[in-house]
Amino acid sequence: MDVALTNSIVNTATNLASAKTSDALNMVVLKKALDMQAVSAATMIDAMQQSMPQPQPQLATSGTLGTNVNTFA
Numbered sequence: 666m667d668v669a670l671t672n673s674i675v676n677t678a679t680n681l682a683s684a685k686t687s688d689a690l691n692m693v694v695l696k697k698a699l700d701m702q703a704v705s706a707a708t709m710i711d712a713m714q715q716s717m718p719q720p721q722p723q724l725a726t727s728g729t730l731g732t733n734v735n736t737f738a
Contacts, residue, residue, distance in 0.1 A: 725731030
Protein backbone atom coordinates (compact mmCIF):
# COMPACT_ATOMS: atom_id res chain seq x y z
CA MET A 666 0.00 0.00 0.00
CA ASP A 667 1.28 3.38 -0.95
CA VAL A 668 1.65 5.68 2.07
CA ALA A 669 1.50 8.84 -0.07
CA LEU A 670 -1.82 7.73 -1.56
CA THR A 671 -3.20 6.99 1.90
CA ASN A 672 -2.09 10.40 3.16
CA SER A 673 -3.64 12.03 0.12
CA ILE A 674 -6.96 10.29 0.75
CA VAL A 675 -6.93 11.26 4.42
CA ASN A 676 -6.08 14.87 3.59
CA THR A 677 -8.86 15.02 1.00
CA ALA A 678 -11.40 13.59 3.45
CA THR A 679 -10.27 16.02 6.15
CA ASN A 680 -10.52 18.97 3.76
CA LEU A 681 -14.01 17.95 2.65
CA ALA A 682 -15.20 17.61 6.24
CA SER A 683 -13.68 20.96 7.09
CA ALA A 684 -15.30 22.56 4.05
CA LYS A 685 -18.74 21.22 5.05
CA THR A 686 -18.33 22.59 8.56
CA SER A 687 -17.12 25.93 7.22
CA ASP A 688 -20.03 26.14 4.76
CA ALA A 689 -22.54 25.37 7.52
CA LEU A 690 -21.02 28.04 9.76
CA ASN A 691 -21.04 30.57 6.92
CA MET A 692 -24.74 29.88 6.30
CA VAL A 693 -25.57 30.44 9.98
CA VAL A 694 -23.71 33.74 9.98
CA LEU A 695 -25.41 34.80 6.73
CA LYS A 696 -28.87 33.98 8.11
CA LYS A 697 -28.19 35.97 11.27
CA ALA A 698 -26.95 38.94 9.23
CA LEU A 699 -30.05 38.84 7.04
CA ASP A 700 -32.30 38.64 10.10
CA MET A 701 -30.56 41.65 11.63
CA GLN A 702 -30.97 43.60 8.38
CA ALA A 703 -34.67 42.73 8.26
CA VAL A 704 -35.19 43.97 11.81
CA SER A 705 -33.25 47.16 11.08
CA ALA A 706 -35.23 47.82 7.90
CA ALA A 707 -38.57 47.25 9.68
CA THR A 708 -37.53 49.58 12.50
CA MET A 709 -36.47 52.26 10.03
CA ILE A 710 -39.72 52.01 8.08
CA ASP A 711 -41.77 52.23 11.28
CA ALA A 712 -39.81 55.27 12.43
CA MET A 713 -40.31 56.99 9.08
CA GLN A 714 -44.04 56.30 9.09
CA GLN A 715 -44.44 57.68 12.61
CA SER A 716 -42.46 60.84 11.93
CA MET A 717 -44.33 61.75 8.74
CA PRO A 718 -47.43 63.92 9.22
CA GLN A 719 -50.64 62.25 8.15
CA PRO A 720 -52.35 64.09 5.29
CA GLN A 721 -55.75 65.55 6.10
CA PRO A 722 -58.51 64.70 3.61
CA GLN A 723 -59.75 67.62 1.53
CA LEU A 724 -63.37 68.67 1.97
CA ALA A 725 -65.68 68.69 -1.02
CA THR A 726 -66.16 72.20 -2.45
CA SER A 727 -68.19 71.50 -5.57
CA GLY A 728 -70.61 68.92 -6.92
CA THR A 729 -73.62 67.27 -5.33
CA LEU A 730 -71.88 64.84 -3.03
CA GLY A 731 -70.63 66.12 0.31
CA THR A 732 -71.35 69.81 -0.19
CA ASN A 733 -74.85 69.96 1.31
CA VAL A 734 -75.92 69.22 4.88
CA ASN A 735 -79.52 68.24 5.64
CA THR A 736 -80.22 70.05 8.93
CA PHE A 737 -83.87 68.90 9.10
CA ALA A 738 -83.19 65.16 9.28
